[in-house]
Amino acid sequence: MRAAAMFDRGQRQVDVVTELGVSAQTASRWYRAWAGGGRPALAGTGRAGRLPRLSDKQIAEVAVALKKGPKDNGFSTDMWTLARVVEVIEQVTGVRYSITQTWAILRERLGWSSQRPARRAVERDDEAIDKWARTEWPRIKKAPGAGEP
Known part of the structure; x- marks a missing residue:
């Protein structure tokens, strides 16, 4: 135009x-x-390519379900995986997508990105890590052939 x-x-x-x-x-x-x-x-002929299998309304329903969290969707832990999201999309809409298609939906239609968990492992021992870094790492670093090309 x-x-x-x-x-x-x-x-x-x-x-x-x-x-x-x-x-x-x-x-x-x-x-x-x-x-x-x-x-x-x-004037354009409209949208090129195949229409999406999920409407904007269905995408919004999926987003609501995902925001409830994995446990509220029947999973044992609070960690989302693409395989779990595939299951939720199928439960909510009846449409099954592959993992790569699901990632595209999350990224392109919902505007989401991958995230790393903010929590640290319960068994993490910061004191032991500090001790190892002060005593063992210097010893390993000085060993012949360690860290040298």
């Missing part, structure tokens, strides 16, 4: 190429369509 507005103002194809960053062939094709039918000839 920006190209149509430019053509309406009398601008040339080369101006469209420069301003919109399209190829000369694309600008020429747009110009021919515009010259033959005006703005309506340049």
Whole structure:
């Protein structure tokens, strides 16, 4: 539509190429369509490609279920995995996706990203780690061949 507005103002194809960053062939094709039918000839045909299997409403229902957490969705721990999300999507919508498709849904349709757990292991012993770092690591580092290419 920006190209149509430019053509309406009398601008040339080369101006469209420069301003919109399209190829000369694309600008020429747009110009021919515009010259033959005006703005309506340049109106897009709509969405390209296959329609998504889940509607926006279904995606919103999935998001609500996921925000409740893994335990509320019947899992034994509070850790989400893609396999678990696959199951929740199928339970909520009846549609089964692969793990890669599920990751795309989380990232592209929900705008979510992967996260690392904020908690530390219960059995973590910071005192033992500090002691090891002070006594054992220097000894290992000085060993012949350790850390040397």
